[in-house]
Amino acid sequence: MSLRSPFLTLLLLLLAGCSGPSAVAHRRPIRALLITGGCCHNYALQTFALTNAVARHARVEWTIVNEGGSGTRAEIPLYDQPNWARGYDVVVHNECFADTQSPDYIRRITRAHEAGVPAVAIHCAMHTYRATSIDEWRKFLGVTSRRHDHQSRYPVKKAAAGHPILKNMPDDWITPKDELYVIEKMWPGATPLATSVSEADGKTYPVAWVNGFGKARVFGTTFGHSDATFQDPVFLEMLSRGLLWAVGTESLADRR
Numbered sequence: 612m613s614l615r616s617p618f619l620t621l622l623l624l625l626l627a628g629c630s631g632p633s634a635v636a637h638r639r640p641i642r643a644l645l646i647t648g649g650c651c652h653n654y655a656l657q658t659f660a661l662t663n664a665v666a667r668h669a670r671v672e673w674t675i676v677n678e679g680g681s682g683t684r685a686e687i688p689l690y691d692q693p694n695w696a697r698g699y700d701v702v703v704h705n706e707c708f709a710d711t712q713s714p715d716y717i718r719r720i721t722r723a724h725e726a727g728v729p730a731v732a733i734h735c736a737m738h739t740y741r742a743t744s745i746d747e748w749r750k751f752l753g754v755t756s757r758r759h760d761h762q763s764r765y766p767v768k769k770a771a772a773g774h775p776i777l778k779n780m781p782d783d784w785i786t787p788k789d790e791l792y793v794i795e796k797m798w799p800g801a802t803p804l805a806t807s808v809s810e811a812d813g814k815t816y817p818v819a820w821v822n823g824f825g826k827a828r829v830f831g832t833t834f835g836h837s838d839a840t841f842q843d844p845v846f847l848e849m850l851s852r853g854l855l856w857a858v859g860t861e862s863l864a865d866r867r
């Protein structure tokens with residue numbers, strides 16, 4: 612798949628012909644907006660892997676926005692539109708702009724979610740807007756993180772084993788080489804789903820969680836740095852189920 616700025620709408624009806632109970636539950640494709648780009652990661656590969664993984668579970672019409680270049684500071688044109696999230700069932704944040712600080716800009720983003728647009732937040736989304744003084748983005752995510760440990764293969768322990776997002780995750784899953792984000796704080800409303808232990812300080816940190824922000828469901832995971840992680844079927848299954856859970860159609864994953 613090629614990426615074209617600023618907008619590329621991909622009709623990923625790869626599994627068209629949906630029938631049976633899922634067709635009743637969701638007659639039209641899920642409309643998903645993926646916001647990606649910024650520093651430090653292979654967003655073309657990640658976009659390809661994510662959209663293909665989700666397509667195994669549900670019909671999704673993706674709009675992919677890759678704006679702002681590859682630095683750590685950008686204010687992307689998408690958010691200039693006052694109703695930038697209108698019409699989407701879910702927004703996936705996989706962008707990486709740690710040094711963007713403008714409170715007005717950040718509030719334009721979080722307000723849309725607070726009003727009820729569900730979200731998935733991946734890896735560097737948690738360090739995006741790290742430099743700002745306001746907490747709205749951190750409350751939206753459900754966590755505060757400002758740094759990460761070294762890359763390693765991290766064993767993952769379930770903290771909420773029965774949660775549908777973790778269905779099919781092995782109890783002994785070990786990630787591909789990835790970064791462990793240090794979580795300073797979990798905000799009220801956030802619930803850890805899975806944790807890993809730091810090899811640096813021995814502390815346990817959430818690596819996947821769900822959050823309630825205003826009227827929106829939010830799923831977040833701090834893994835997702837490496838190409839290898841985006842080629843790991845367990846990670847991709849967790850992401851896919853996280854997206855469906857955020858939309859409120861998690862049962863679709865088991866009906867295809």
Ligand SMILES: [Zn+2]
Nearest residue numbers: 651735790836
């Ligand atoms: Zn990273």
